[in-house]
Amino acid sequence: MRRRRPLTHRGAAAVLAGLLCVIAANLLAAPILMYVAVLLFLLVIFAALVVHVPRRGGAVTRRISTDLLTVGEESQVAVRFDLRALRVPHGTWRDLLPTAVSGNAEGEFPTDNGTHIRYAITGVRRGVWPVGPLLLRTIDPFGFAQREQEFGDTRTVTIVPEIVPLAPLSSIVGAAGGTAHTSSTRLGQGSDNLSPRHYVSGDSMRRIHWRATAHRGDLMVRQEEEESSPDALVVLDRTARRWERVGVDADPAFESAVSACASIALHLVQGGYSVDVLDSSGAVLGTLRGHEDDRDSLLVALAMVSPQGEGRDIITLFDGAPPGPLVMITGRLDEEDAALLRHGGASAPILLATEPLDGAADAAAALGWSSAQLTDDVASAWEDALPARMATGGGHVTR
Structure with missing residues (x-):
């Protein structure tokens, strides 16, 4: 993550203007420009002290409304930010989001509801991704200096593949579905469900089905069936x-x-x-x-x-x-x-x-x-x- 510079563009412009005033004061022998330069430098220093000196700490907790976020699905993220500081600074907050999710995770601080922050995210790519930490960017009243701090740890969000409604299986597979449907395959060997068939040259005499032979008058052997699972x-x-x-x-x-x-x-x-x-x-x-x-x-x-x-x-x-x-x-x-x-x-x-x-x-x-x-x-x-x-x-x- 790219760190922000300690001075804003306005602060950098103020420092540059002060330097130009110093140069002009010496070239034009105009003491008033030196006073202006000193004033600009003091304002920038004061702004930097206001922003960077105060010590701040804080705890961040996140709750995501959906445990598993599907690609294309929207979920709400609730962030509780307990900031410990002498005074509540004015600035902006931003929760770092991975590229695998989209959402507008930033706003003004303090928010209308205090330290409770809510925003929506949408799953873009499946995987397990980190959300956070929370960034608080504060700026002094003059807009010269800025400070960005990280608060809290990351929270992972699991984005699962999209589930698509599908047409039912054909009646060829079984109208009753998996709980009732089985199919069988005739085999020459096996030990499952037994059914007789006519004797074929090469069949073992030990497989002769004597009851079926006596009933039909032809030599019959046991034919095993292997049932396919309803799984x-x-x-x-x-x-x-x-x-x-x-x-x-x-x-x-x-x-x-x-x-x-x-x-x-x-x-x-x-x-x-x-x-x-x-x-x-x-x-x-x-x-x-x-x-x-x-x-x-x-x-x-x-x-x-x-x-x-x-x-x-x-x-x-x-x-x-x-x-x-x-x-x-x-x-x-x-x-x-x-x-x-x-x-x-x-x-x-x-x-x-x-x-x-x-x-x-x-x-x-x-x-x-x-x-x-x-x-x-x-x-x-x-x-x-x-x-x-x-x-x-x-x-x-x-x-």
Whole structure:
């Protein structure tokens, strides 16, 4: 923070005028100009003493009306400033704000309501940012000298990604939502729910279902079914090579991805699903089971994520059975990488990519993904990617 000069522009002009009077007094032999110079110097010295000599202390407490401030949301900041001084100075106050928030955090001091200060801030960029300290700038009655002091410590404000309302999942996924929907995948091996099927050459004789064989008159074997979980999985691909870094500024594409991740996870839990949110390396960003604390924990984690490292194969992120809805959110995706995105039997695999390259959408569709390009209009991209957009003939419509 740049420190202010001890003299104002008026004070500096007064000193300069005094020096000119001294020079003119000697050149013109005019003692009156010397008296004027001395008077100006004395006034500046007196002003500096009035402003800088008094000792002041103070305590600052801040309360922000919203614990978690969403990007684009407005919140009120209440500041209590307890100033300890012989007299209340006149000047201006200013609360230091980071560039991640916007607001008019300055005014005249003392304020109309004494030491209680209020102002509004709006979230601009997600993250955890410091607010403060409070700066008090005082000026002497002549306007010659100024003094700026810091009071109090900083208070952090957590700005979380924007939450966007989304369209409901297609009836393909299950009209009853996550609490009732399951899907099953036929397997040749397994130990879960048993159902008979006709014997195929190569099946083990130990798997023969004798009761079904006797009932149907044909040799039947046990066919296991693996049920997919009614849980949903949202994966945010943080792999560094998929995202751009523009100096210290945030990558707009990655910000859209984070907003989509938060919006989709909260949307799914409202639909009755238990939702796990992971990054591409398998690190848990949040687990949503319908509790408010779960929601806040996820948003705080997403407030601080950034592109980094490498990712893992998606199916290695499953804990047991494949999920119901599986949402993969990624950045730059080429055809080769898209062809490796196995969803492991998820009942509703949805892929959102901010920069799908030529052939990526077709490669993902061949594996069963319903995909769309993710833009800053998260709601529209989500609607384009819903399984309901599948063509009735069995193909995928990707955009």
